[in-house]
Amino acid sequence: MISQLEKKITLRYLKPKKKGGFLNVISIFSFIGISLGVAVLIIVMSVMNGFRSELINKIVGFNAHVTVQPYTSIDNTKLNTQVLKTISKNLIKTNQGEAIVINKNYTKGLILRGYKGGDFSKLDLIKQNNFIGSSTSLIDNYISIGKELSFDLNLKIGDKVTIMSPSSVRTIIGDLPKQQTFMISSIFDSGFAEFDQNVAFVNLSTLENFFDLSPEDRKIEIYLKNPKNIEQQKKIIQTIFKDDFVYSWADMNSSLFSALKVERNVMFIILSLIIIVAAFNIISGLTILVKNKTREIAILKSIGVLNKSITKIFFLVGTFIGTSATVFGILLGVLFSVYIENLRIFLSNVFNISLFPEEIYFLSTMPSEIDPSSIFIISISSILITILVSIFPAIKASKLDLVKALKYE
Secondary structure: OOOHHHHHHHHHHHOOOOOOHHHHHHHHHHHHHHHHHHHHHHHHHHHHHHHHHHHHHHHHHOOOOEEEEOOOOOOHHHHHOHHHHHHEEEEEEEEEEEEEEEEOOEEEEEEEEEEOHHHHOOOHHHHOOOEEEOOOOOOOOEEEEEHHHHHHHOOOOOOEEEEEEEEEEEEOOEEEEEEEEEEEEEEEOOOOHHHHHHEEEEEHHHHHHHHOOOHHHOEEEEEEOOHHHHHHHHHHHHHHOOOOEEEEHHHHOHHHHHHHHHHHHHHHHHHHHHHHHHHHHHHHHHHHHHHHOHHHHHHHHHOOOOHHHHHHHHHHHHHHHHHHHHHHHHHHHHHHHHOHHHHHHHHHHHHOOOOOOHHHHOOOOOOOOOOHHHHHHHHHHHHHHHHHHHHHHHHHHHOOOHHHHHHOO
């Protein structure tokens, strides 16, 4: 418990005085340092959380949640199991092949994905309306290409483009690569330049004829009702398709998200050092405060104030500075995290520069996702650090020699 005397003395020591100018400066710098450290840490963590979530949304937009690749052929009876129907919203058969797109003097490697017309319109990429043209005209010799590829080839809807297959066709002059002309029915924008440049969609039957593929080569794309517990649901699907290769979108992008996780952890450690450095200023401030209050400490001891009360007084001073700075930093960090996009627009307009350019980060806005658990960890860590650094000078104050302290000028 804290006595009334301890409260009064603590509050008196916290009040700024003209005589203690240097001490006040140290206290202010400690407060600002801890506040900024906590605020910046919350902002950075929120932006990285938001970036990760947006990245996942975009990746899932053009990838199935779980894909089943058969080693031989798909057993269609497994597609009708009750468990699979319960966890999935769409089961789509697809196939793909690698080709070369030719337009005038431009050639480029391309991955062609094949879907039935009705299945194509079920893709999240199409549902998000990130395309122009028709989502239902993926028939016969029609093709849907990405925005970046349309820019590279200078193509628009209704134009024709030639695709070359690795498969060959026998002619009177020998075997030649198979070629086919497709008409552009739609142009999509996934938000990923690399995907938009290298992937196109065609009718499933047309693709299989073009690449000489069999319907038995088709894989199953499974779109889940609740994709959050992806690993758990992938295990359920693996029990159904025991003899096939099952993988999720997370498996396909594991290196990317591992890199993001490492970067997030490194940023957390670096920014935590700001809080630690600022917290150590509290030691300097309390040490100077003890020096300035030496005679007062001696008087308190002479009238019977216990050493533990003196320790508690200086401990409370340091803890109060650290805790109040942490609370202020949390409020500042949350406020900036909520309005980070407005701040980005304001700074871009004022300084006439492009902050967070879409062509580099794949996102048109700066995302932010506040995680209460991260804020809790940051706040508790900050308060614990300030508590720890307050202990040493507080104990030192209680161990002052009474006689020497009374003689101190």
